[in-house]
Amino acid sequence: MAEHVLSTRSLTKRFPGVLALDRVDFGVRAGEVHALIGENGAGKSTLIKVLTGVYAPDGGEVLRDGGPATFGTPLAAQQAGISTIYQEVNLVPLMSVARNLFLGREPRGRFGLIDFDRMHRESERILSEYGVRTDVRRPLGELGVGAQQMVALARAVWVDAKVVVMDEPTSSLEPREVETLFGVIRRLRDRGVAVVYVSHRLDELYAVCDAVTVLRDGRTVHTGPLQGLERLRLVSMMLGREIGEVRAEGTTKFGGDHEAASAEPVLRVDGLSVQHQLHDVSFAVRPGEVVGLGGLLGSGRTETAKSVAGALAPSAGRVTVAGARVRTGSPGAAIRAGISLLPEDRKTEGIVPGLSVRENIALAVLPRLSRAGLVSEARIDSLVGTFMERLRIKASSPHQKAGELSGGNQQKVLLARWLAAEPRVLLLDEPTRGIDVGAKAEVQKLVDELAADGLGVLLISSDLEELIEGSDRVVVLRDGAVVGELTGDEVTEDRLMEAIAAAAEEEPHLADAAPGDVRKAAAHD
Amino acid sequence: MTDTAAARTAPDRAAVHAWLQAYGVYVGVAVLLLFNIAFTDHFLSAENFRTQAVQVAPILIVALGMALAIGSEGIDLSVGSVMALSTSLVALYLGYGPWIALLAAVLGGVAVGMVNGSLIAFVGVQPIVATLALMVGGRGLALVLLPQLKDVRDPGMRALGSGDVLGVPYPVLIAVALVAVVAFTVRRTTFGRQLLAIGDSRPAARLAGLPVRRVLVYVYIASGALAAVAGFLATARLQASDPTSLGTLMELSAITAVVVGGTPLSGGRVRIGGTVAGAVLIQLLTATLVKHDLPPSWTQMAQAVVIVAAVYAARERGKR
Numbered sequence A: 001m002a003e004h005v006l007s008t009r010s011l012t013k014r015f016p017g018v019l020a021l022d023r024v025d026f027g028v029r030a031g032e033v034h035a036l037i038g039e040n041g042a043g044k045s046t047l048i049k050v051l052t053g054v055y056a057p058d059g060g061e062v063l064r065d066g067g068p069a070t071f072g073t074p075l076a077a078q079q080a081g082i083s084t085i086y087q088e089v090n091l092v093p094l095m096s097v098a099r100n101l102f103l104g105r106e107p108r109g110r111f112g113l114i115d116f117d118r119m120h121r122e123s124e125r126i127l128s129e130y131g132v133r134t135d136v137r138r139p140l141g142e143l144g145v146g147a148q149q150m151v152a153l154a155r156a157v158w159v160d161a162k163v164v165v166m167d168e169p170t171s172s173l174e175p176r177e178v179e180t181l182f183g184v185i186r187r188l189r190d191r192g193v194a195v196v197y198v199s200h201r202l203d204e205l206y207a208v209c210d211a212v213t214v215l216r217d218g219r220t221v222h223t224g225p226l227q228g229l230e231r232l233r234l235v236s237m238m239l240g241r242e243i244g245e246v247r248a249e250g251t252t253k254f255g256g257d258h259e260a261a262s263a264e265p266v267l268r269v270d271g272l273s274v275q276h277q278l279h280d281v282s283f284a285v286r287p288g289e290v291v292g293l294g295g296l297l298g299s300g301r302t303e304t305a306k307s308v309a310g311a312l313a314p315s316a317g318r319v320t321v322a323g324a325r326v327r328t329g330s331p332g333a334a335i336r337a338g339i340s341l342l343p344e345d346r347k348t349e350g351i352v353p354g355l356s357v358r359e360n361i362a363l364a365v366l367p368r369l370s371r372a373g374l375v376s377e378a379r380i381d382s383l384v385g386t387f388m389e390r391l392r393i394k395a396s397s398p399h400q401k402a403g404e405l406s407g408g409n410q411q412k413v414l415l416a417r418w419l420a421a422e423p424r425v426l427l428l429d430e431p432t433r434g435i436d437v438g439a440k441a442e443v444q445k446l447v448d449e450l451a452a453d454g455l456g457v458l459l460i461s462s463d464l465e466e467l468i469e470g471s472d473r474v475v476v477l478r479d480g481a482v483v484g485e486l487t488g489d490e491v492t493e494d495r496l497m498e499a500i501a502a503a504a505e506e507e508p509h510l511a512d513a514a515p516g517d518v519r520k521a522a523a524h525d
Numbered sequence B: 001m002t003d004t005a006a007a008r009t010a011p012d013r014a015a016v017h018a019w020l021q022a023y024g025v026y027v028g029v030a031v032l033l034l035f036n037i038a039f040t041d042h043f044l045s046a047e048n049f050r051t052q053a054v055q056v057a058p059i060l061i062v063a064l065g066m067a068l069a070i071g072s073e074g075i076d077l078s079v080g081s082v083m084a085l086s087t088s089l090v091a092l093y094l095g096y097g098p099w100i101a102l103l104a105a106v107l108g109g110v111a112v113g114m115v116n117g118s119l120i121a122f123v124g125v126q127p128i129v130a131t132l133a134l135m136v137g138g139r140g141l142a143l144v145l146l147p148q149l150k151d152v153r154d155p156g157m158r159a160l161g162s163g164d165v166l167g168v169p170y171p172v173l174i175a176v177a178l179v180a181v182v183a184f185t186v187r188r189t190t191f192g193r194q195l196l197a198i199g200d201s202r203p204a205a206r207l208a209g210l211p212v213r214r215v216l217v218y219v220y221i222a223s224g225a226l227a228a229v230a231g232f233l234a235t236a237r238l239q240a241s242d243p244t245s246l247g248t249l250m251e252l253s254a255i256t257a258v259v260v261g262g263t264p265l266s267g268g269r270v271r272i273g274g275t276v277a278g279a280v281l282i283q284l285l286t287a288t289l290v291k292h293d294l295p296p297s298w299t300q301m302a303q304a305v306v307i308v309a310a311v312y313a314a315r316e317r318g319k320r
Helices: A044-051 A074-079 A097-102 A116-129 A145-158 A175-190 A202-208 A231-239 A243-249 A301-308 A331-337 A346-350 A357-369 A377-390 A407-420 A437-452 A464-470 A493-506 A514-524 B004-039 B046-071 B079-096 B098-123 B127-145 B155-162 B170-188 B190-200 B202-207 B212-238 B250-260 B272-291 B296-319
Strands: A004-015 A018-029 A033-037 A059-064 A082-085 A163-167 A194-198 A211-216 A219-225 A267-274 A278-285 A290-294 A316-321 A324-326 A339-342 A425-429 A456-460 A473-478 A481-487
Touching: A004 A044, A004 A194, A018 A033, A018 A044, A018 A059, A018 A194, A018 A211, A033 A044, A033 A175, A033 A202, A044 A163, A044 A194, A074 A082, A082 A145, A097 A116, A097 A145, A116 A145, A145 A163, A145 A175, A175 A194, A175 A202, A194 A202, A202 A231, A211 A231, A267 A301, A278 A301, A278 A456, A278 A481, A290 A301, A290 A437, A290 A464, A301 A339, A301 A425, A301 A456, A324 A331, A331 A339, A339 A407, A346 A407, A346 B202, A357 A377, A357 A407, A357 B190, A377 A407, A407 A437, A437 A456, A437 A464, A456 A464, A464 A493, A473 A493, A481 A493, B004 B272, B004 B296, B046 B079, B046 B170, B046 B190, B046 B212, B046 B250, B046 B272, B079 B098, B079 B127, B079 B212, B079 B250, B098 B127, B098 B155, B098 B212, B155 B170, B155 B212, B170 B190, B170 B212, B170 B272, B190 B202, B190 B212, B202 B212, B250 B272, B250 B296, B272 B296
Parallel strands: A018 A219, A033 A194, A033 A211, A082 A163, A163 A194, A290 A456, A290 A473, A339 A425, A425 A456
Antiparallel strands: A004 A018, A004 A059, A211 A219, A267 A278, A267 A316, A316 A324, A473 A481
């Protein structure tokens, strides 16, 4: 076996009150795609940050080609050939695509000026290899997230990286973009680049990774080849639970179908349109029913949820809750009408990081817990106590800052905030994205319970299994319009993919949008 | 465990910086007090404390409003000009008695605050730009209303400026009362909680259905009204109305007091106790240098050092 290109020996990292990494041994070889997995809080992010020079370790060391090489700064790590692609793309959104790609290594022409022509030509050539066909003169920020990620990846490879670290690169990609990404990863591997791949999606690991390291509670619990390792065994190692237990409970926590009463719809959406984004979207959700919104990234799922919740002002259309019309374009009005939205972007649109868990939970219902503008601490305490217990929110105390919690617990805090608002309709946009397996199961179970209690639920999920098992019906969107609906026995992964694919073939995607460019390019492969 | 000591240093450093950001200002005040008690003649006298307290009152009152603006992830550069507008209005309306004059001044501050707040909340202008416009325009308006310095001879005003209750001057009493009101507002009211949430994460606050625009307008109205009260008290103490110079550079003193007091410029937190100590620190620093016969330019340089120290502590804290 070849030497490790990048490895750690007995790596230890502490944060106040937490031992984030406890003598972790980890190593990746040239030409290997190495999966790094574990629940949230297992130490994956910390390990990556130590590997890439963001954090200094408190003990142990990082080795590059077997020699000690603990990096003091991210720049030092980059210079040692380690490139990182974070979940959130960290390029310069206002600069052009080409400039981002060549940042710090611009081709120079006469008088040492940037040779823009060459830079643009080169950029187009390089990006086309990644399935990105776009005007490279446009600001990067105008591209879709998927295309931005490809640019980040192209840059990482272009700067001649020996090790590429990817932190959940597919979390905002659609299936075809994922295929393109995998193609790029395989090519990197064949060229002898070592890839560290972090993901929550097991399918992806088996599709693209050669080896795996499982972390739990800051320790290495397993490291070795991925082939031959049973999927359930992997899950059980991540969770620290026995295989039988996992098998018995299945991989999602959804129960059976809900007896979707023939009752009147609690939420009715009629002809909802948003300039350039949604076209005449109509559907209804009955009490006790979970309705899934299916479709690819950019199909208008999030926009639909946001405009129903008042976060996006529609240009036309009507939203009614239990027959009463809701004023659109105002989150406050929607909340008062009984509509709550768990937003897709938990970190920027959900959690208020500097406020405590307690304040976060009470945020949307402050007026109700106040008298004459004065907050009642006792009422907040009792509300917060109830929800922290019911949702099993793990925090050192209600006064811990919400920004310090793990993703799963942040999501539970947000759910608590919305449940406290006593909604009649709950809109869940990617409720389990980026949270660990344990919390995911709890959230899924909760959705079932809420529906059983008579809430109307609208579920958006890129995780097909979750969408299919969780929903009683699935409304399929494409390019901002409803293109189909699956009910009863039709609610299967195959039928959903057929619905999306059939729709896509009927009328080729012509919009000038970056994700579309990627899709088209991927289709040529 | 041999690596325990090494492992502890990093979090400890962060903890030290956090502590410094929150409480460093109190240490600074204590050090200056001890220094003056030891080396400054006649420092420990009731008369001196009285003078210091009366001088700090307007800075403190303005800083309270600034703390709210900064806590909402904004800033209010117009406070000095609001003081000028306030002094002009006082001179114009004093004929109806000091209370009417005060009312006119506060309404002037509220009006400026409404314009600031509306530009920021409804038009979407950045706080620094919106309040810069009012900073320039506000003083202009003050000078239109009262083109030159005017003596303010009114027994009621003089009593407010220099009278006292049990030895505590009125301006100090008013400042203390306003500190209590603002602290209570921040901690115990719905408005206060919403303000902090908006300052910390505006998109999250909006999606949580908070009345973001209304809260922002109220913040700038409060800041304007507080600056107007400060202008009124300064006029009463000087017994003159001078819209040309009153309140110049006050916005910088107020921002210094707030930042040195541990309120982060990134919003989401308001430290009232720290702001009080920050205002006192600036006042003591000025007094110390003046009493030791150093030129006023030294005061500005000393302030600069204090600001850099405060921002440094905040920076280290933000890094973790």
